[in-house]
Amino acid sequence: MNWKRLEVLLPFVGVIVLLAVWSFTVWMRIVDPVLLPSPIATFKAMWAGMFHGKLGVDFLKTVERTIYSTIIAAVIAIPLGILLGSSEKLYRSVEFLIDFFRSTPASAMFPLFLVLFGVGDRTKISVAAFGAALVILFNVAYGVMNARKTRILAAKVMGASRVRVLWDVMLLESMPATFVGLRNGVSLALVIVVVAEMFIGSVDGLGQRVFEAQQMFEMPDMYAAIFAAGALGYGLNLLFLSIERRFVHWAGK
Amino acid sequence: MTAQPAAKIELSEKARAAATRTAPHVTIRGLSKRFSDATIYDNFDFDIPRGKLMSVFGPNGCGKSTLINMIAGLFPMDAGEILFDGQPLHKIKFGYVFQNYREAVFPWLSAFDNIAYPLKVMGVPKKDRVVRVEKIVANLNVKIDLKLYPYQMSGGQQQLVSIMRALVVDPEILFLDEPFSALDYEMTLFMREQLQRVFVETHTTTVLVSHDLEEAVYLSDRILLLSRHPARAVEFVHYDAPRPRTDRTMTESDFISTKAHCLEIFQREVRKG
Ligand SMILES: Nc1ncnc2c1ncn2[C@@H]1O[C@H](COP(=O)(O)OP(=O)(O)OP(=O)(O)O)[C@@H](O)[C@H]1O
Ligand SMILES: [Mg+2]
Numbered sequence: 382m383n384w385k386r387l388e389v390l391l392p393f394v395g396v397i398v399l400l401a402v403w404s405f406t407v408w409m410r411i412v413d414p415v416l417l418p419s420p421i422a423t424f425k426a427m428w429a430g431m432f433h434g435k436l437g438v439d440f441l442k443t444v445e446r447t448i449y450s451t452i453i454a455a456v457i458a459i460p461l462g463i464l465l466g467s468s469e470k471l472y473r474s475v476e477f478l479i480d481f482f483r484s485t486p487a488s489a490m491f492p493l494f495l496v497l498f499g500v501g502d503r504t505k506i507s508v509a510a511f512g513a514a515l516v517i518l519f520n521v522a523y524g525v526m527n528a529r530k531t532r533i534l535a536a537k538v539m540g541a542s543r544v545r546v547l548w549d550v551m552l553l554e555s556m557p558a559t560f561v562g563l564r565n566g567v568s569l570a571l572v573i574v575v576v577a578e579m580f581i582g583s584v585d586g587l588g589q590r591v592f593e594a595q596q597m598f599e600m601p602d603m604y605a606a607i608f609a610a611g612a613l614g615y616g617l618n619l620l621f622l623s624i625e626r627r628f629v630h631w632a633g634k
Numbered sequence: 635m636t637a638q639p640a641a642k643i644e645l646s647e648k649a650r651a652a653a654t655r656t657a658p659h660v661t662i663r664g665l666s667k668r669f670s671d672a673t674i675y676d677n678f679d680f681d682i683p684r685g686k687l688m689s690v691f692g693p694n695g696c697g698k699s700t701l702i703n704m705i706a707g708l709f710p711m712d713a714g715e716i717l718f719d720g721q722p723l724h725k726i727k728f729g730y731v732f733q734n735y736r737e738a739v740f741p742w743l744s745a746f747d748n749i750a751y752p753l754k755v756m757g758v759p760k761k762d763r764v765v766r767v768e769k770i771v772a773n774l775n776v777k778i779d780l781k782l783y784p785y786q787m788s789g790g791q792q793q794l795v796s797i798m799r800a801l802v803v804d805p806e807i808l809f810l811d812e813p814f815s816a817l818d819y820e821m822t823l824f825m826r827e828q829l830q831r832v833f834v835e836t837h838t839t840t841v842l843v844s845h846d847l848e849e850a851v852y853l854s855d856r857i858l859l860l861s862r863h864p865a866r867a868v869e870f871v872h873y874d875a876p877r878p879r880t881d882r883t884m885t886e887s888d889f890i891s892t893k894a895h896c897l898e899i900f901q902r903e904v905r906k907g
Binding site for chain 1: 703706707708725727728730732734737738739740741742751752755756783784785796803
């Protein structure tokens with residue numbers, strides 16, 4: 382039936398409803414139009430900002446910071462997570478520290494990192510990397526620890542050395558969890574970067590854009606920047622998911 | 635193409651040597667093993683004969699898998715020693731088919747790479763790996779698409795992959811822990827014949843755990859009957875019918891009486907527990 386074909390449109394229903402409610406609210410003047418511009422005004426501001434204005438530059442700046450911090454976090458956390466996960470005793474001895482700092486809001490670390498790195502990019506990137514690293518570390522370590530015992534035994538009985546078991550079995554066994562960690566890590570890094578851009582003497586970035594537009598009362602610009610941030614978060618998640626599907630094709634099967 | 639005949643000659647020499655030597659292949663002395671809640675082995679002695687196919691038969695949880703895991707050096711023992719040709723464990727080529735096949739194959743490798751993996755561990759060059767995998771697949775006459783990943787295959791096909799993975803290295807000792815439990819009946823019959831053929835060709839010392847008494851007797855030269863844990867060797871039954879054995883073998887009186895004997899002992903032991 383035709384209905385089957387229409388099912389692919391289901392994800393758009395929510396979007397259309399939101400736009401309809403939004404337009405209706407603006408049209409009925411339920412909310413002060415200065416506070417809530419129309420969807421069209423917002424998307425015009427977004428288009429102009431992205432392609433002719435500063436929003437595009439800010440967008441790229443935030444992408445850059447988020448990617449840098451995620452890469453730094455991954456480079457530190459993945460090897461460390463494998464090391465910790467390969468020895469249960471080692472992990473248990475630092476578990477409390479990891480859990481403690483993982484539970485500490487990374488934003489609470491800003492003042493400390495400001496003292497260490499000053500008011501530049503380095504502070505933003507390093508706090509975001511710090512937060513993301515702990516998330517990745519935790520996931521990788523658990524992925525390695527929960528590696529199927531039978532597969533490790535299978536490799537051992539074939540004569541595989543400890544290093545080979547770690548490399549060929551535990552590492553691959555931990556890949557699905559590693560990707561979960563990376564996806565959570567990049568989301569967290571984005572949150573931290575945007576917050577940092579708002580409050581730590583920034584001249585660019587999406588956080589700064591949102592904050593500035595609000596200060597200047599340029600509401601369409603503010604909403605445009607918020608949507609840009611949302612699109613970025615969604616896009617990063619999608620990117621990591623598609624990498625995951627390619628590289629960890631066996632996950633969940 | 636000179637490699638293959640050379641390998642054949644070496645194999646049959648090995649097989650002949652294995653068949654003629656009579657000293658036990660594996661000697662188990664004073665083996666003790668406890669898990670937190672139970673003593674599985676307490677001062678257990680046993681000899682695994684060289685070049686024979688032996689089955690281990692016993693109730694669930696009596697310690698069959700634990701025994702072969704300890705022989706293969708995968709589980710530590712609490713006490714005792716296990717000697718191979720009178721020597722402690724060193725570089726021995728084991729073939730091991732795990733009971734839990736789903737967790738024993740590597741889901742990130744294709745069937746082909748799974749089978750080739752032990753050769754890679756041994757440092758066999760890529761070209762020879764391909765040759766040897768193709769040889770074992772042809773030899774067992776198994777028809778599966780080796781490009782598939784385990785999660786794309788049925789449980790039985792995964793188990794076939796892990797059986798070929800165990801055989802591809804020409805193991806000195808072959809452990810099979812309920813290798814056919816995931817296969818359908820037709821495939822089970824087929825794989826029994828393949829296993830028997832491989833055994834006749836190579837006379838590799840083989841330890842088979844089976845819950846099917848008929849299968850155990852049919853395939854084996856020796857049947858080890860274990861009691862509930864702490865496991866004792868209740869009896870080591872000999873069955874020396876000539877090979878190749880066929881369906882006819884199962885109708886012979888010798889076969890029927892051996893099977894009945896094993897069953898009787900098993901039931902007596904289980905009732906005791
Ligand atoms: N890692 C472990 N920790 C604690 N107990 C264990 C462990 N492994 C096995 N056991 C116990 O040891 C006993 C023997 O286990 P084993 O797996 O060797 O039995 P099995 O004879 O192979 O049984 P089955 O026929 O069900 O395969 C069982 O009672 C089991 O519960
Ligand atoms: Mg078992």
